[in-house]
Amino acid sequence: MQTETDQYTYQQYALHYGFLLAPCAVATPEHKGKVEHGGVHYVFRTFLGGSTPTTITEANRDMRRRCLTTAGQRIHGTTFEAPLKRFEETRQPA
Numbered sequence: 810m811q812t813e814t815d816q817y818t819y820q821q822y823a824l825h826y827g828f829l830l831a832p833c834a835v836a837t838p839e840h841k842g843k844v845e846h847g848g849v850h851y852v853f854r855t856f857l858g859g860s861t862p863t864t865i866t867e868a869n870r871d872m873r874r875r876c877l878t879t880a881g882q883r884i885h886g887t888t889f890e891a892p893l894k895r896f897e898e899t900r901q902p903a
Contacts, residue, residue: 852880855875856872880893
C-alpha cells in the first residue's frame, strides 16, 4: 500500500530527474511503459525464473553480479548497445 509520504517522495524524485508522472488507467496494460513490457519481464524470465533468494542481501548481490556480466553485456534489441557500456558512458558520470 502506498502512503502519502511515498507519493511525495516519488514526486520529488520525478522533479529532480525531470520525468513526468503519468499513471496508467486501471485494466489497460497496453498503456504501460516499455520498461514494464521489456525490462520487468526480462528480469523475471532470466533472473527470477526458478530461483528463490533467501535474503534481500543475497538477491541484491546476485542481481548486481548479473547486471555486471550477463544482462549488462548483452546487445540491447532497441539501442544495439551493451546496457552497461551505455550506462557507464552516459548516466554514471551524471
